[in-house]
Amino acid sequence: MTEVNQEIEEDYRSLCAELNMDEETQKEAWKAYVKTKQIYTLEGNQLHWLACSLYAACRSTSIPTVGKQTRVEGNGVSLTRLLRNCSLSLIEFFDKARKWADMNNLKKTVVEKIEKLKRNFAVSHVIFKKYHPIFTDFFQDPGSGGPRVKTSRKQKRPPCSPGEVFDFTWTLYIRIKSEFPGISDDLVNSYHLFLSCIDYIFANAAKGKRKDLLKPGFEEEGQSEDENAIPCILDRLCEKHDGIPNEVKSIREHYLKHYIKKLFDENFLKGDEETLCGILDKDVFETNFKNIRKEYEMYVLNIGEYDERVFLDEDATVEIGTPTKMNIATPKDAELTEKIGVARRNLAEEFSGASLIPSTPLSGRHYLRAREQQFVTPISTATYLVSRLNKMLAGRKCEPGTELLAIFNKCSPTTKDNIKERINVLGSKFKERYTAPSDSHPGSHASFALMRLRMGEILFYRVLEKILMSEQRLSKSIGMVLEQEAFVQALFTACLEIVIFSYNSQRTFPWILETFQLEAYQFYKVIEIIIRNEDGLARDVVKHLQRIEEQVLESRAWVASSTLWEAISKSEFGVPSCEDVSLPVNGNTVPGQSPLSHHRSFTIRSPIAGDRFKSPVVTALARRQLFSGGGGGADMLPSTSESSSAQLFSAGGEAAIGSSTLLSIVPSSPASSQALTLSPLPVPVQQTSSAGKSKRTGSLPLFMRKVYNLAHLRLETLCTSMQLMDEEIRRKIWTCFEHTLMNHSDLMKDRHLDQLVMCSLYIVCKVSGPENNKNFTDIMRHYRNQPQAASHVYRSVLLKSVATSGIPEITREPSQPPPTPTRMANTSTVGTDGMERGDLIKFYNTVYMEKMKEFALKFQKQSSLPPLSPLPVLRANPASPCRKVSENYSLYIRALKPNSTNINYSSPKKPMLYSFSSSPAKDLDAINEMVRKEGCKKVGKRLLVDESDQPDEDESEHKLLRLEPDHPRGANKMIELLIGERSLKI
Numbered sequence: 002m003t004e005v006n007q008e009i010e011e012d013y014r015s016l017c018a019e020l021n022m023d024e025e026t027q028k029e030a031w032k033a034y035v036k037t038k039q040i041y042t043l044e045g046n047q048l049h050w051l052a053c054s055l056y057a058a059c060r061s062t063s064i065p066t067v068g069k070q071t072r073v074e075g076n077g078v079s080l081t082r083l084l085r086n087c088s089l090s091l092i093e094f095f096d097k098a099r100k101w102a103d104m105n106n107l108k109k110t111v112v113e114k115i116e117k118l119k120r121n122f123a124v125s126h127v128i129f130k131k132y133h134p135i136f137t138d139f140f141q142d143p144g145s146g147g148p149r150v151k152t153s154r155k156q157k158r159p160p161c162s163p164g165e166v167f168d169f170t171w172t173l174y175i176r177i178k179s180e181f182p183g184i185s186d187d188l189v190n191s192y193h194l195f196l197s198c199i200d201y202i203f204a205n206a207a208k209g210k211r212k213d214l215l216k217p218g219f220e221e222e223g224q225s226e227d228e229n230a231i232p233c234i235l236d237r238l239c240e241k242h243d244g245i246p247n248e249v250k251s252i253r254e255h256y257l258k259h260y261i262k263k264l265f266d267e268n269f270l271k272g273d274e275e276t277l278c279g280i281l282d283k284d285v286f287e288t289n290f291k292n293i294r295k296e297y298e299m300y301v302l303n304i305g306e307y308d309e310r311v312f313l314d315e316d317a318t319v320e321i322g323t324p325t326k327m328n329i330a331t332p333k334d335a336e337l338t339e340k341i342g343v344a345r346r347n348l349a350e351e352f353s354g355a356s357l358i359p360s361t362p363l364s365g366r367h368y369l370r371a372r373e374q375q376f377v378t379p380i381s382t383a384t385y386l387v388s389r390l391n392k393m394l395a396g397r398k399c400e401p402g403t404e405l406l407a408i409f410n411k412c413s414p415t416t417k418d419n420i421k422e423r424i425n426v427l428g429s430k431f432k433e434r435y436t437a438p439s440d441s442h443p444g445s446h447a448s449f450a451l452m453r454l455r456m457g458e459i460l461f462y463r464v465l466e467k468i469l470m471s472e473q474r475l476s477k478s479i480g481m482v483l484e485q486e487a488f489v490q491a492l493f494t495a496c497l498e499i500v501i502f503s504y505n506s507q508r509t510f511p512w513i514l515e516t517f518q519l520e521a522y523q524f525y526k527v528i529e530i531i532i533r534n535e536d537g538l539a540r541d542v543v544k545h546l547q548r549i550e551e552q553v554l555e556s557r558a559w560v561a562s563s564t565l566w567e568a569i570s571k572s573e574f575g576v577p578s579c580e581d582v583s584l585p586v587n588g589n590t591v592p593g594q595s596p597l598s599h600h601r602s603f604t605i606r607s608p609i610a611g612d613r614f615k616s617p618v619v620t621a622l623a624r625r626q627l628f629s630g631g632g633g634g635a636d637m638l639p640s641t642s643e644s645s646s647a648q649l650f651s652a653g654g655e656a657a658i659g660s661s662t663l664l665s666i667v668p669s670s671p672a673s674s675q676a677l678t679l680s681p682l683p684v685p686v687q688q689t690s691s692a693g694k695s696k697r698t699g700s701l702p703l704f705m706r707k708v709y710n711l712a713h714l715r716l717e718t719l720c721t722s723m724q725l726m727d728e729e730i731r732r733k734i735w736t737c738f739e740h741t742l743m744n745h746s747d748l749m750k751d752r753h754l755d756q757l758v759m760c761s762l763y764i765v766c767k768v769s770g771p772e773n774n775k776n777f778t779d780i781m782r783h784y785r786n787q788p789q790a791a792s793h794v795y796r797s798v799l800l801k802s803v804a805t806s807g808i809p810e811i812t813r814e815p816s817q818p819p820p821t822p823t824r825m826a827n828t829s830t831v832g833t834d835g836m837e838r839g840d841l842i843k844f845y846n847t848v849y850m851e852k853m854k855e856f857a858l859k860f861q862k863q864s865s866l867p868p869l870s871p872l873p874v875l876r877a878n879p880a881s882p883c884r885k886v887s888e889n890y891s892l893y894i895r896a897l898k899p900n901s902t903n904i905n906y907s908s909p910k911k912p913m914l915y916s917f918s919s920s921p922a923k924d925l926d927a928i929n930e931m932v933r934k935e936g937c938k939k940v941g942k943r944l945l946v947d948e949s950d951q952p953d954e955d956e957s958e959h960k961l962l963r964l965e966p967d968h969p970r971g972a973n974k975m976i977e978l979l980i981g982e983r984s985l986k987i
Contacts (some may be wrong), residue, residue: 009047016048017087020078022055030058037104039059053086055102056080060111079116079301079351082310084320089970091307091321095119103796120507121185122307125175125323127379135196135242136167139234139658140214143167160283166202169290174198176297184443188505190252190449192797193245196238196519197253201261205281206271207232214281231276243384245391255448270743347572362548362788364713385670386539390456392653399458407464408473423489424461427517428454430495435508436517453504457497464496467534491527494519495546498894499538502545510549511557515827521557522565525550526700551789551928554708555754567744568701576743577872579713705742708754712738713873715787716758722783723775730773730871733860737761737853739870745852751799756841759795759848764857777842798844801835822834835983890932937949 010031012986017027018455034054036044043050059078061517084094095115136143141163162171174195206214208231235253239246261277264270269292272279280289301308311320383430401409401417409417444714472479482488498513514524526549532543558565569576582858713735738761741748748757758779781795839847850857913931915924 003072009048009051012048013051016051016086017055019052020055020083021291022078030054033058033105037101041104043629046087048087049089049093049097050101051100052083055099055106056083056094056098057111060114061108079308080306081301081311081320091122103792114404117507118307122309124185124188125309125312126193127188128192129171131192131242131380132171132195135199136170136240137216138241139199139216140166140206158283158287159285160211160213161281164216165286165290166206166281168917169199169286169293170202170294171313172290172297172310173202176293177257177301179297179300179304181256181446181767184256187507188379189248190504193249193252194256194385196235196242196244196249197257199258200233200235200238200249200253202281203234204232205278208278209281210275211281222386229276230842231278242284243381245387246386247391248387251448252450253445267550269293283879291682299457307860313718351659361544362551362925363718365548382541383505386505386541389537389539390500390503394456394463396460397459397463399455402466404470405462408466408469408479409483416483420483420489423486423801424458427490427493428458431457431516432662442846453497453500456500457493460494460499464531464535465492468492468530472535487523488527490517491521492531494524495527495531497544498549499542502542503539510552519549520564520705521553521560522563525553525558525664525704548789551711552670554711555705555789558704559749559752559753559754565701565704566750572701576704577702578743578871579705579709579739582702583873584706632839694867709739710873712754712758715755715789716762718787719758719762719783721778722786723779725762725766725773725775728872729869730769733769734762734765736867736870737765737857737860741853741854748849748852750949751836753794753798755784755789755794756844757849758796759841760845760853763845764850764853765860768857768860777845781841797838798841800839800844800848801837892928892932 002316013031014023014027018702024505030051031054033430034051037050037054080094088421089097098115102109102115114190127920133143143164143166177198178185178191181194203215235244236246238244239249258277263268265272265274265277270280270573271285272282280286297308297310300306307549314320320389370610407418409420432447432450435445436447436454465896469479472482494513495552498510501513502510510522513519514521531548532538538546538710613804716734716738717731718735720726725731725734733811738758741757742762761779763775763777763780784790856867860868911926911930914920915928
């Protein structure tokens with residue numbers, strides 16, 4: 002053992018002695034540390050990594066108390082004490098604990114504890130930031146008074162000061178919150194509980210005539226004519242600080258009063274037991290404060306949670322890594338100011354962002370409405386969603402409205418009863434699951450379950466009414482929709498998900514799918530229908546639904562147990578091509594609108610709800626809605642060509658194939674690579690002619706259209722980020738990706754769409770020459786900038802199932818923590834689910850390349866280049882009411898509305914605008930001049946010669962007119978372009 006290791010072990014033993022750690026846990030943590038250090042490089046203070054190991058060891062077990070009536074989690078050591086003794090800030094601990102969990106593949110329960118702790122602390126921090134402004138609105142500034150003078154026991158105790166009331170209120174709040182773990186990391190309910198505590202303390206101060214505590218002018222606030230009535234400022238609090246009165250009053254009745262009465266009954270609080278007031282009286286305040294502190298300390302030791310009283314400490318900046326109690330203490334020197342600035346930035350990154358406010362998915366960035374709120378904070382966002390939902394449902398009941406009943410009566414006489422019966426059955430399952438405790442959640446109060454269910458039922462009948470009325474306006478048969486049990490279940494599930502998300506609940510998706518055992522492939526079908534028909538949804542709710550749809554398209558629908566595979570097997574042609582499922586690009590659509598759009602004004606009407614749950618739909622009407630007339634896109638399918646043979650070497654070998662090589666990854670370093678020769682094996686490719694093949698209809702093509710568009714959107718973003726601007730290389734990558742889905746769809750089973758996107762990009766760049774050479778390190782670095790990126794996508798990729806043939810494969814949720822750490826190790830592990838998993842490089846070398854090597858080699862030479870698939874058309878800003886006048890000019894028109902005067906443009910270049918009856922004539926002249934200049938541009942001509950290695954070909958066959966001289970094009974692409982233009986003229 003080296004001298005450094007001896008010093009580390011001595012520090013570790015000293016730490017365990019200070020914490021009074023038991024020997025078994027001490028040995029277990031040290032063993033895990035030594036094992037991890039042998040595999041990975043642990044940078045920084047080693048005691049910090051040992052703290053993570055100790056925390057994991059403590060949380061994996063619990064010890065009984067002396068009477069063996071209860072069990073204590075965390076070995077009686079609080080996280081606060083552990084971090085204090087290690088000089089480790091909370092933010093740094095969360096970062097290292099997440100990495101430690103990855104490196105050691107910790108149990109799911111331990112990982113969930115860390116995530117729950119992080120979210121719980123994020124909620125508390127957001128609320129504490131609001132605490133000081135709210136407190137000073139009704140009470141004296143807690144920092145205005147001087148320190149309390151110590152007195153002897155014989156002297157009378159002075160009344161409590163505003164500073165003491167400030168600390169007491171926060172301690173009382175976190176103690177009550179800890180008693181109800183079901184709302185500890187629920188931002189809306191936690192904030193409303195906090196407002197209830199403020200109201201309760203104010204009532205005690207006002208009832209006790211403590212004018213020295215209250216802000217001048219608020220002494221009579223909340224008073225009523227009845228002298229015995231308890232003052233209440235809940236309405237004023239909610240009005241000024243983003244609260245929802247009905248929700249706050251419900252929390253006060255079910256949680257606050259119940260626990261305050263319990264504290265009085267057990268003599269932890271002293272005062273007037275009838276009114277539950279008088280806790281601030283000078284004779285009992287000190288005792289009450291001590292009892293509450295003691296109660297909370299017992300909770301922290303038993304559960305091992307982080308002590309949230311740290312917000313009140315002067316050293317909170319150091320312990321948390323964030324500034325607290327701002328505006329109370331002023332920094333005295335520049336060094337402290339700089340530290341607070343750094344801590345503030347850390348806080349913004351760690352707690353104030355994506356964990357509580359949803360990020361915008363890529364598929365929604367082009368057409369989401371502007372944010373409804375002017376000032377956005379996590380609390381204002383959460384409470385706004387609830388108030389918006391309440392406003393939508395105001396005046397409605399948990400039953401069909403008159404218009405919906407009229408629609409039911411036009412159908413079968415039993416339609417209404419059948420739907421009600423289904424909703425009642427689903428509602429019973431929801432209540433049972435919502436209140437039941439689990440490993441990740443302690444369960445909620447029955448009143449909350451009933452409240453959420455009631456709102457979900459009201460929303461269900463409202464949305465169902467709008468959908469059916471929309472179908473009626475389109476002269477559609479609605480009987481088929483109501484007969485689809487899957488549609489009713491999926492719609493009700495989606496409505497409950499909207500309610501749960503609006504309350505910022507920790508029961509995140511796919512909790513609701515697990516509750517009803519509903520497949521993601523069935524659930525996604527109602528998302529677009531809801532967004533199209535329900536215009537009252539808040540912006541963040543739409544973002545959430547879009548992110549759910551992306552999750553389904555990218556991974557959840559591709560699990561081995563999904564009915565998607567049954568739909569693919571029953572399809573005559575298998576997975577359709579992108580061209581087969583794309584929306585028409587001719588005059589039937591309005592330029593400027595995208596196939597991805599869920600906007601209600603989209604001119605190509607969406608397929609009816611029944612079409613999404615019934616496959617295939619072969620009616621001519623449905624075909625006209627989905628697609629334009631004409632032949633299919635089979636002529637764009639890649640064809641198999643003969644390839645010269647070559648020898649196949651193991652990873653790390655090197656040999657030549659003609660003048661170029663296909664490169665693989667060497668496991669020693671994530672950034673290094675060496676040549677690997679590949680032997681093209683014949684892979685049968687289905688070849689069909691465009692003649693006689695119609696466009697594809699049904700639920701599978703609808704699904705694949707969205708998959709293709711999502712994949713192209715992410716691939717386009719990735720290529721732009723990596724400076725791959727040449728359209729031909731992008732088409733090659735897209736052709737390779739499309740070939741993978743169509744001919745090797747099994748590569749998506751239990752895997753992620755982004756994995757195939759990155760592999761397609763890498764393999765095409767490798768065979769396209771050194772000028773386009775990209776390594777996986779760069780690809781993944783740019784991929785991480787996308788909003789949906791997650792580490793498990795490239796760290797935990799399915800390699801193969803090691804289960805025996807007699808045992809069915811065990812599927813895994815895509816959200817399972819990855820077994821590999823923060824670097825690409827090119828190794829694999831076998832999990833408890835019987836699946837062998839490794840990083841993306843391992844998957845590429847052992848699985849992906851084995852199936853795609855022959856096709857990828859065709860991109861090496863122009864002579865063997867397969868027909869390139871056209872890129873999906875993603876037109877900008879599909880939710881915009883603007884219509885493009887002509888494809889030849891950047892000129893758009895839109896209807897003038899009173900509320901459309903102020904428009905935010907994402908482009909840095911300000912567009913030219915002209916509004917009839919309001920803009921000056923010079924603006925219209927400027928637009929006309931721009932159109933004239935664009936029309937007078939000359940078309941450049943240039944001879945292009947195909948850079949083919951075939952000397953016997955006639956050079957004149959490759960002479961083409963070049964229409965866009967600024968962007969070089971290949972001969973094959975020009976031929977396709979000319980053929981397409983001639984076919985349009987014919």
